[in-house]
Amino acid sequence: MALLPKLRCIGSMLCAGGAAIIFLTLSASVLGVVGVCVPSERAALLAIKRGFSSDPDGRLASWGAGGGGIPDCCRWDGVVCDNATGHVTELRLHNARADDGSTGLDGEISPSLLDLPRLAYLDLSQNSIGGGGGDNLAASPLPRFLGSLSDLRYLNLSSTGLAGEIPPQLGNLSRLQYLDLSSNSGGLYSGDISWLVGLSSLEYLDMSVVNLNASVGWSGVVNKLPSLRVLALSNCGLTAPAPSPAPARANLTRLQKLDLSTNVINTSTVNSWFWDVPTLRYLDLSGNALSIPFPDALGNMTNLQVLNLQGNDMVGMIPATLQRLCSLQVVDLTVNSINGDMAEFMRRLPRCAFKNLQVLQLSAVNMSGHLPKWIGEMSELTILDLSVNKLAGEIPEGIGKLSNLTRLFLQNNFLNGSLSEEHFADLVSLEWIDLSLNSLIMEIKPSWKPPCKLVYAYFPDVQMGPLFPAWIKHQPSIKYLDISNAGIVDELPTWFWRSYSDAVYLNISVNQISGMLPPSLKFMRSALAIYLGSNNLTGSVPLLPEKLLVLDLSRNSLSGPFPQEFGAPELVELDVSSNKISGIVPTTLCQFPNLLHLDLSNNNLTGRLPKCRNISSDGLGLTTLILYRNNFSGEFPEFLKHCRSMTFLDLAQNMFSGILPEWIGRKLPSLTHLRLKSNRFSGSIPTQLTQLPDLQFLDLADNRISGSIPPSLANMTGMTQEHLPLVLNPLTGYGASGNDRIVDSLPMVTKGQDRSYTSGVIYMVSLDLSDNVLDGGIPEELSSLTGLVNLNLSMNHLTGTIPQKIGALQKLESLDLSINALSGGIPSSLSDLTSLSHLNLSYNNLSGRIPSGNQLQALANPAYIYIGNAGLCGPPLSKNCSSENSRTSQLDLHELKGLSDAMSLYFGLALGFVVGLWMVFFCLLFVKTWRIAYFQAVEKAYDTVHVFVAVRWAKCREKKTATS
Ligand SMILES: *[C@@H]1O[C@H](CO)[C@@H](O)[C@H](O)[C@H]1NC(C)=O
Ligand SMILES: *[C@@H]1O[C@H](CO)[C@@H](O)[C@H](O)[C@H]1NC(C)=O
Numbered sequence: 001m002a003l004l005p006k007l008r009c010i011g012s013m014l015c016a017g018g019a020a021i022i023f024l025t026l027s028a029s030v031l032g033v034v035g036v037c038v039p040s041e042r043a044a045l046l047a048i049k050r051g052f053s054s055d056p057d058g059r060l061a062s063w064g065a066g067g068g069g070i071p072d073c074c075r076w077d078g079v080v081c082d083n084a085t086g087h088v089t090e091l092r093l094h095n096a097r098a099d100d101g102s103t104g105l106d107g108e109i110s111p112s113l114l115d116l117p118r119l120a121y122l123d124l125s126q127n128s129i130g131g132g133g134g135d136n137l138a139a140s141p142l143p144r145f146l147g148s149l150s151d152l153r154y155l156n157l158s159s160t161g162l163a164g165e166i167p168p169q170l171g172n173l174s175r176l177q178y179l180d181l182s183s184n185s186g187g188l189y190s191g192d193i194s195w196l197v198g199l200s201s202l203e204y205l206d207m208s209v210v211n212l213n214a215s216v217g218w219s220g221v222v223n224k225l226p227s228l229r230v231l232a233l234s235n236c237g238l239t240a241p242a243p244s245p246a247p248a249r250a251n252l253t254r255l256q257k258l259d260l261s262t263n264v265i266n267t268s269t270v271n272s273w274f275w276d277v278p279t280l281r282y283l284d285l286s287g288n289a290l291s292i293p294f295p296d297a298l299g300n301m302t303n304l305q306v307l308n309l310q311g312n313d314m315v316g317m318i319p320a321t322l323q324r325l326c327s328l329q330v331v332d333l334t335v336n337s338i339n340g341d342m343a344e345f346m347r348r349l350p351r352c353a354f355k356n357l358q359v360l361q362l363s364a365v366n367m368s369g370h371l372p373k374w375i376g377e378m379s380e381l382t383i384l385d386l387s388v389n390k391l392a393g394e395i396p397e398g399i400g401k402l403s404n405l406t407r408l409f410l411q412n413n414f415l416n417g418s419l420s421e422e423h424f425a426d427l428v429s430l431e432w433i434d435l436s437l438n439s440l441i442m443e444i445k446p447s448w449k450p451p452c453k454l455v456y457a458y459f460p461d462v463q464m465g466p467l468f469p470a471w472i473k474h475q476p477s478i479k480y481l482d483i484s485n486a487g488i489v490d491e492l493p494t495w496f497w498r499s500y501s502d503a504v505y506l507n508i509s510v511n512q513i514s515g516m517l518p519p520s521l522k523f524m525r526s527a528l529a530i531y532l533g534s535n536n537l538t539g540s541v542p543l544l545p546e547k548l549l550v551l552d553l554s555r556n557s558l559s560g561p562f563p564q565e566f567g568a569p570e571l572v573e574l575d576v577s578s579n580k581i582s583g584i585v586p587t588t589l590c591q592f593p594n595l596l597h598l599d600l601s602n603n604n605l606t607g608r609l610p611k612c613r614n615i616s617s618d619g620l621g622l623t624t625l626i627l628y629r630n631n632f633s634g635e636f637p638e639f640l641k642h643c644r645s646m647t648f649l650d651l652a653q654n655m656f657s658g659i660l661p662e663w664i665g666r667k668l669p670s671l672t673h674l675r676l677k678s679n680r681f682s683g684s685i686p687t688q689l690t691q692l693p694d695l696q697f698l699d700l701a702d703n704r705i706s707g708s709i710p711p712s713l714a715n716m717t718g719m720t721q722e723h724l725p726l727v728l729n730p731l732t733g734y735g736a737s738g739n740d741r742i743v744d745s746l747p748m749v750t751k752g753q754d755r756s757y758t759s760g761v762i763y764m765v766s767l768d769l770s771d772n773v774l775d776g777g778i779p780e781e782l783s784s785l786t787g788l789v790n791l792n793l794s795m796n797h798l799t800g801t802i803p804q805k806i807g808a809l810q811k812l813e814s815l816d817l818s819i820n821a822l823s824g825g826i827p828s829s830l831s832d833l834t835s836l837s838h839l840n841l842s843y844n845n846l847s848g849r850i851p852s853g854n855q856l857q858a859l860a861n862p863a864y865i866y867i868g869n870a871g872l873c874g875p876p877l878s879k880n881c882s883s884e885n886s887r888t889s890q891l892d893l894h895e896l897k898g899l900s901d902a903m904s905l906y907f908g909l910a911l912g913f914v915v916g917l918w919m920v921f922f923c924l925l926f927v928k929t930w931r932i933a934y935f936q937a938v939e940k941a942y943d944t945v946h947v948f949v950a951v952r953w954a955k956c957r958e959k960k961t962a963t964s
């Protein structure tokens with residue numbers, strides 16, 4: 001094994017190697033050398049064949065066929081006989097076409113197997129004999145009688161869909177050397193694996209995905225299998241071996257490969273046997289819950305080639321004892337807490353292994369310091385992943401010597417400085433590179449031709465401008481290109497579309513790239529996601545590539561109407577916001593069955609929205625529809641009736657008219673945000689609207705809505721809760737709910753400020769009914785909407801008093817009841833609103849003493865808040881309450897007016913302060929949610945694009961979340 005080939009072979013080599021040793025001893029019979037078939041065994045084989053209900057690939061077609069006389073079953077496909085005795089010794093029925101989707105043999109394992117007394121080798125892997133994989137078949141159990149096949153040495157039932165408890169009778173197979181029960185979709189379990197002890201000859205055991213959740217003694221049991229070379233118990237629900245009296249040292253003196261990945265082993269002791277098996281070559285404990293220091297005993301595993309501890313919480317630097325681990329080829333410690341210095345880490349890696357090391361993955365381990373200059377000495381390195389750490393300084397030029405390097409991931413660090421041709425000089429093998437989220441500058445001559453053929457080129461935030469990087473012209477192999485936010489101020493070169501016609505993912509957004517879009521992008525046959533947003537592109541919305549899922553053309557200068565046919569039937573997201581697109585929305589819009597997110601806001605679109613009559617049951621699953629700031633007219637769009645999944649609906653700043661249909665409350669049950677501001681809606685607020693349980697943002701401002709505020713609004717439970725930014729799962733990078741959708745820069749009025757609200761609007765709880773013709777009182781029930789941050793009822797005809805319990809709205813930051821006809825006193829509970837930073841009660845008929853205390857005292861521009869209420873008295877007004885509460889004299893009004901004029905300067909300053917505070921808040925939200933939005937936009941594409949991409953992004957996001 002000294003000449004182990006490249007890394008990808010290591011795992012299989014070990015298994016295959018182990019297996020090969022076994023098989024060589026099993027039977028020297030070679031296919032084609034044939035004994036004389038035993039008649040009873042022929043009958044048994046035919047019975048076995050009958051047990052299989054289907055055989056789509058004709059695997060058993062030869063079974064039963066004979067060349068005229070009695071068929072020789074030893075010639076049958078997959079049957080191997082002993083060439084001396086004619087006994088069937090092997091059934092090799094592995095389904096080799098499983099990867100192409102073939103289900104293989106279907107049906108049951110016939111007990112006639114017992115009539116093959118010399119059967120030593122049975123491979124039924126990847127066939128659907130258990131039925132568990134099928135749709136209509138109940139999974140069948142692993143037959144007990146297999147335990148009676150006493151000659152069996154090799155048994156492979158992996159991926160067969162078997163389910164149920166593993167019969168302990170299997171433990172009778174004392175000659176069994178190889179047992180693979182893995183990947184039966186979690187349907188197999190064994191509560192007590194002590195039967196394994198009977199398998200005293202076992203050399204290879206793979207029970208991955210068998211549920212051993214209840215097997216507390218598993219560790220002690222496997223330790224009684226001294227011949228084991230390979231032990232794989234991945235994803236078995238194993239917990240710490242601690243409860244069993246596990247010996248500190250293993251009896252497993254031959255073990256070469258140990259895979260205990262994806263369990264819940266959280267042993268707190270470093271003495272567990274699996275840390276100290278000197279023969280081990282392959283150790284995979286990834287995806288467990290180990291939160292201990294790296295044990296010193298690791299240093300005894302001098303044969304170790306693969307060390308994978310990814311996804312635990314191992315704490316601290318690797319031990320100083322590793323210097324004898326000269327065979328190390330793969331070190332994957334991704335997502336742990338090394339919390340140390342890169343230079344120290346490198347010092348502790350065995351120097352003798354530098355020339356062997358092929359994979360070094362240290363992403364998200366909280367590593368600081370610099371990349372060592374001599375990194376170029378690791379000449380065999382194929383994967384270097386140091387992403388999501390705190391590495392600082394420049395990237396050493398030595399990295400350019402790594403001629404075997406295929407993947408280089410340095411994103412999400414604090415790296416700075418510039419990258420030159422030297423950094424890429426000998427990177428002839430490089431295919432994947434991600435340098436995003438650092439402060440890097442690429443200073444590369446336009447004439448440079450990279451030595452590599454990149455496939456995945458991720459350079460967002462790497463400064464390459466102002467000229468469009470010419471070298472990417474010579475990289476048509478790139479499938480994923482991201483040069484967003486690269487400081488490019490240039491025209492999009494004509495070769496761009498040609499060179500990248502095979503790209504899957506293109507992102508050149510957030511630059512100042514100009515030029516005309518081609519009228520059709522159909523030639524981009526592989527494209528799934530194209531981001532061209534925030535540039536200076538002109539032209540019109542092009543015809544789209546057939547497979548496209550995501551298109552972002554937002555914030556450009558596109559004009560003209562939409563094409564009649566978009567031509568991307570799979571489209572999931574379309575963002576053309578903030579352009580100058582005119583004309584009507586074609587009915588083809590109705591024909592995107594998968595469309596989730598549509599943003600047409602801030603364009604010059606006119607007319608009615610299409611009626612979309614032929615919507616199939618699964619059509620229009622839209623969750624986000626953003627149409628604000630256009631000239632759409634007509635009634636509240638009917639087709640929305642079919643959009644049951646809608647969460648975010650924004651029709652603001654258009655010319656929609658008519659009543660608000662009551663069906664909004666029934667047909668859009670998931671609605672969280674409804675913005676209808678600045679339209680011409682009339683009629684009353686439908687009570688049904690208040691039955692929307694998740695509605696947290698309702699803006700009906702600046703319409704012609706009349707009637708009274710329904711008391712049932714207390715039923716809007718979405719407004720009774722606080723909505724906090726989602727905590728992202730650091731590994732998946734995605735939030736728990738799908739609600740953190742891209743909603744980019746939405747204008748919203750709060751605290752009297754009309755501003756472009758970034759996607760933090762998702763977390764805003766707001767009720768804005770201002771500037772309508774509502775009358776009647778403010779219902780007391782309002783005070784149960786305790787999640788409200790913004791409440792604006794101003795500019796209506798509301799009468800009655802301010803609800804006494806208004807102080808219950810503890811989250812309220814902005815309250816505007818101005819310009820109504822409210823009367824009575826100001827409830828003293830108002831002073832309980834400790835978060836309040838903007839209050840406006842002006843121009844009502846309020847009277848009596850102004851409450852004092854807490855936040856009220858600190859509000860800016862106090863006089864302005866109460867102006868136009870003749871009956872109010874007490875500070876901050878100069879009018880004294882002790883005197884008879886006479887009607888306010890002209891004098892008072894004059895006084896107030898004067899005051900308000902004098903205050904305008906002060907007011908401006910105070911406003912500035914508030915705005916400043918909010919800016920910080922917005923920025924926080926911006927960083928996070930912008931990221932979320934950004935990444936989520938690609939998320940859907942990823943399933944089809946590449947899992948790896950998602951992982952990369954997730955890591956970026958994790959880092960960003962942590963730093964924001
Ligand atoms: C099978 O037959 C070949 C020659 O035909 C012989 O060399 C070999 O040893 C035989 N194997 C066994 C297991 O009998
Ligand atoms: C809609 O359905 C009607 C009849 O059901 C059909 O005649 C018409 O062609 C369909 N329209 C579209 C755009 O599919």
Ligand SMILES: *[C@@H]1O[C@H](CO)[C@@H](O)[C@H](O)[C@H]1NC(C)=O
Nearest residue numbers: 690691711712713714715781
């Ligand atoms: C809230 O909804 C429930 C059930 O729909 C209803 O019975 C109740 O009257 C509503 N509350 C108010 C205040 O309308």
Ligand SMILES: *[C@@H]1O[C@H](CO)[C@@H](O)[C@H](O)[C@H]1NC(C)=O
Nearest residue numbers: 749750751752770771792816
């Ligand atoms: C309340 O709404 C009115 C009209 O829509 C607006 O002018 C005002 O600025 C808003 N008040 C606050 C505090 O945002």
